[in-house]
Amino acid sequence: MEPQVNPRPEFFLVASNPHGEEAETHSGAPEAAHTTEGGVTEGHPGEGHEGGEHHAACVHHPESPEFKDFVTLILDKKVTDVKDCYLSPTWGTRLTFYVFYGLAIVFLILLTKKVTRNMKRIPDRSQGFGELMVGGLQGFFISILGEKYGRRYTPLCGTIFLYILTMNLMGLIPAFKAPTSSINTTASLAIMVFFIVQWHGIRENGFGNYVKHFVGEPLWLAPLLFPLHIIGELAKPMSLALRLFGNISGEDILMASLAALVGVTIGFIKLSIPFQALFFPLALMFSTIQATVFAVLTAVYILLISPHERHDEGHAAEAGH
């Protein structure tokens, strides 16, 4: 028996276009049964549209199902202007992107202000929490980078870790969307890390040694090794960006695809179990792991491009990579 279309469109999913066709204008009634060009209906953008052709061009129809966040829910009633839509495939409008990105930053700033307010010698609870996090992160990055670089680069790596962790975990809150599920966020972080690593290499090694590091050991192999090393250096930020983006957006699409199964009727059985709840611990685990991996890889890239004369402080890093 084939699964029939979902007669009750879900309010929490964006109407998706599994075959990439142009969407027709939806009517306003949430009870109406609509079908797309041949797949299971993933849902309608909620309660009311203004209707009209120009609004249909503006409604965001991703290819894979995705959840609606509170900005999209509000905007569905208000957006009429075509030029404010479509920044990237996973994000409906520019405004959605800015709102969540800013929310993560504001949350971290407020948390820091609360922790560092009235700092005492014997810490109270919130300052103790802050000291626990900072001390733990500093110990961790000193074990990778060694004493001198560890202290210098703990702010960078620790901030990257906490920031990416906040952004990833925002994706698990019901009406929110993780900013890292867009390639814009992850690529900008990766480009920032790339420039910081290269600047660190030039500053610590001197420009001559920095170029020699690309040339490699046997000098007659230099024309071969030089492009290879450059491609290797360029592949690092690309892999950082794609790893984080793929993991978080994949987990987002997984949850939304499973949530879209609710209400599908196969014969006389109607699926009503929210399968996405089963993958919630997996999403929590992977969000944390990806934040850790980004920060640790930043530290490891800094370590790899540093001058190679440490034998006593950096050996713990051999276990790290």
Next chain:
Amino acid sequence: MDSNIIMNVGFSLPIGLGMAVIGSGLGLGRAVAGAMEAMGRQPEAAGQIQTAMIIGCALIEALTIYALVISLLLIGKV
């Protein structure tokens, strides 16, 4: 898109993704096996070994994620 291209992409995309997953499964199995053995030999270093194992697994998994990203890009075009 041309229906020929659609058929080719629709056929090869899941196969490619499956092959990437095979490689990732084998690699992760070896990594975790090595970590388990090391933890068995020296249980007091288990915390450090576990951290290193998680980081190694994330790096190996990244290769499968690259294949997944390509599939995500082409998911609507088939």
